[in-house]
Amino acid sequence: MKFTILSQSKSTSLRTGIIKTPHGEIQTPVFMPVGTVGAVKTVAPWELRELGAEIILGNSYHLYLRPGEKIISEFGGLAEFNRWEGPILTDSGGFQIFSLSGKKSQNGNSLVKITDDGVEFRSHLDGSKLFFTPEKVVDIQLAIGADIIMPLDVCPSSKASRSEIEKAVGLSINWLKRSKNHLESRIMNHESGIKTHNSELIIQNSPALFGIVQGGIYPDLRQFCAEEMIKLNLDGYSIGGLAVGESQAEMLEIVKLLDGILPKDKPRYLMGVGTLDDIYQATKLGVDMFDCVLPTRMARHGIAYILLLTQSSKLRTLNFKEINMLKSVHRADKNPIDKNCQCPACSGGFSRAYLHHLAKEKEILGIRLLTLHNLFTYLKLIKEIRLKVAA
RNA sequence: GCUGGGAUAGCGAAGUGGUCAAACGCAUUAGACUGUAAAUCUAACGGCUUACGCCUUCGUAGGUUCGAGUCCUACUCCCAGCA
Numbered sequence: 001m002k003f004t005i006l007s008q009s010k011s012t013s014l015r016t017g018i019i020k021t022p023h024g025e026i027q028t029p030v031f032m033p034v035g036t037v038g039a040v041k042t043v044a045p046w047e048l049r050e051l052g053a054e055i056i057l058g059n060s061y062h063l064y065l066r067p068g069e070k071i072i073s074e075f076g077g078l079a080e081f082n083r084w085e086g087p088i089l090t091d092s093g094g095f096q097i098f099s100l101s102g103k104k105s106q107n108g109n110s111l112v113k114i115t116d117d118g119v120e121f122r123s124h125l126d127g128s129k130l131f132f133t134p135e136k137v138v139d140i141q142l143a144i145g146a147d148i149i150m151p152l153d154v155c156p157s158s159k160a161s162r163s164e165i166e167k168a169v170g171l172s173i174n175w176l177k178r179s180k181n182h183l184e185s186r187i188m189n190h191e192s193g194i195k196t197h198n199s200e201l202i203i204q205n206s207p208a209l210f211g212i213v214q215g216g217i218y219p220d221l222r223q224f225c226a227e228e229m230i231k232l233n234l235d236g237y238s239i240g241g242l243a244v245g246e247s248q249a250e251m252l253e254i255v256k257l258l259d260g261i262l263p264k265d266k267p268r269y270l271m272g273v274g275t276l277d278d279i280y281q282a283t284k285l286g287v288d289m290f291d292c293v294l295p296t297r298m299a300r301h302g303i304a305y306i307l308l309l310t311q312s313s314k315l316r317t318l319n320f321k322e323i324n325m326l327k328s329v330h331r332a333d334k335n336p337i338d339k340n341c342q343c344p345a346c347s348g349g350f351s352r353a354y355l356h357h358l359a360k361e362k363e364i365l366g367i368r369l370l371t372l373h374n375l376f377t378y379l380k381l382i383k384e385i386r387l388k389v390a391a
Numbered sequence: 392g393c394u395g396g397g398a399u400a401g402c403g404a405a406g407u408g409g410u411c412a413a414a415c416g417c418a419u420u421a422g423a424c425u426g427u428a429a430a431u432c433u434a435a436c437g438g439c440u441u442a443c444g445c446c447u448u449c450g451u452a453g454g455u456u457c458g459a460g461u462c463c464u465a466c467u468c469c470c471a472g473c474a
Binding site: 032034035036037041042057059062089091092094095096098099100103111123124125150153155212238240241242243244269270271272273274275278291292293294296297298299300301302303327328362363364366367371 | 419420423424425426427428429430431432
C-alpha cells in the first residue's frame with residue numbers, strides 16, 4: 001500500500017490523497033460502504049462503481065462464520081468472489097467484542113469473553129464457541145485477500161469505566177504488536193516459499209495493516225495509545241472506540257487531539273463514523289477514511305439523507321437533513337427526495353409518494369432506491385469535501 | 392323458510408360467571424439506530440389525566456345472579472348447510 005498526499009488545505013487539516021492498493025487506487029478522503037458479509041446490502045457491484053464507491057468493507061468475524069475464509073480463498077479472495085474486483089478493507093471482529101458483549105445468546109450465555117490471549121466468541125448464528133487470537137484474525141484476513149486489514153482490538157463502549165478503557169488500550173497495543181509480527185512472518189515465509197502451518201490459507205496479496213487507537217474520551221489514554229502504535233510504523237492509523245455513545249463534540253475533541261499526534265504522511269481512518277456532519281467535521285481534522293452502516297441501514301429503516309448545497313459568491317456551504325419516508329406527509333408528494341440529487345432514485349423521477357408507498361409496503365425496490373440514494377449522498381459529500389481542500 | 396354458527400377496540404382475533412379497558416397479530420403514531428446478530432428494535436394506541444387514578448364499553452333491549460363479554464329471552468344483522 002502506498003499513500004500519497006496530493007493537496008493540503010491551508011485553513012484546516014483537510015487534505016486529499018491517493019492510496020494505492022493491490023486492487024486499485026483510492027482517492028482520499030474516502031467513504032467506504034459497508035458490506036459486512038461480503039455484500040453491500042441490496043447493491044450490486046456495478047451499481048457501487050456507478051455511485052462512485054472506490055473501496056468497500058468486509059468483516060472477518062462474519063466471513064469466517066459464513067462462508068468461511070477457506071472458500072473465499074479458493075475463489076481468489078473476496079474481491080473476486082463477490083465480483084466487486086476493487087479494493088477491500090476488512091475489519092477484524094474487534095467491533096463485535098463491543099457490539100456482542102453484554103448480549104446474551106438464546107440459552108443465556110454471554111456471547112463474548114476477553115482474555116489476554118484473545119477473545120472467546122459464541123457464534124451469534126448457532127451459539128458455538130470460537131476463539132479468536134490476533135494471529136488467527138490476521139490469517140483470516142490474509143485468506144480473504146483484503147487490501148487493508150485491521151488488527152483484533154478491544155472497543156469499549158462510552159459507558160465503560162476508565163479502568164476498562166485502560167485495559168482495552170493495553171490489550172489493543174499488545175494485540176497490534178502480535179498482529180504485526182505475525183503478518184510479517186507470514187509474508188516473509190510466503191515470499192521465501194516456506195509452507196506455514198496454515199498451508200491451506202493462501203496469501204492473496206500483501207495487505208496493509210493499520211493500528212487502531214483506543215482510549216475512549218480520555219486524552220492521556222488516547223495520546224499514550226497513539227504514541228505506542230506510532231512506534232510500530234504502521235501503514236495507517238485507525239481511530240476506534242468513537243461514536244459509541246459519546247457526544248459529537250467529545251468525539252471531535254479526540255479526533256482533533258489525534259490530528260496533532262498521528263503522522264501526517266499516513267492515512268487516518270475514523271472507524272464506523274458516521275453521520276454526514278460527523279464526516280464533514282472530521283475531514284477538517286485530517287481524517288482520510290470513513291465507513292458507516294448509516295446510509296445502508298437507515299435506508300432499510302425508511303430514512304433518506306439529504307445534502308444541501310448552497311452557493312453564495314465563492315463559498316459553497318454544506319448542510320444536512322434527513323427525511324423519514326414512512327411519514328404519511330409524503331403520501332401524495334409528487335417531488336423526488338431531493339430535486340438537486342443525481343442518484344438513480346431522484347434522477348429516475350421516483351416521487352416521495354411512491355417511495356413512501358414502497359417503504360410502507362416494505363418493498364425491496366423501496367429499500368434499494370433509498371440505499372442507492374443514501375450511498376450516493378455520502379459519496380457526493382466526499383466529492384464536495386475534496387473540492388474544499390483549495391480553501 | 393328451516394337448521395346450525397357468529398356479532399369483543401380502526402381491522403383480525405383471544406376470552407366462556409368474579410383478577411376485563413380486554414391477550415396476541417395487523418394497521419396507525421412517535422422514538423431509536425454511527426468498524427451491521429439491524430429490510431431491525433422500543434413505546435403509545437376507548438375517553439379524561441403529567442401521573443396516581445376515574446369514567447364508559449364486549450350487536451340492541453330486557454332478565455337470572457352478590458356479581459355477566461361469559462347464562463336465559465326477544466329483536467337486528469352476518470355466515471354456512473338444507474330446502
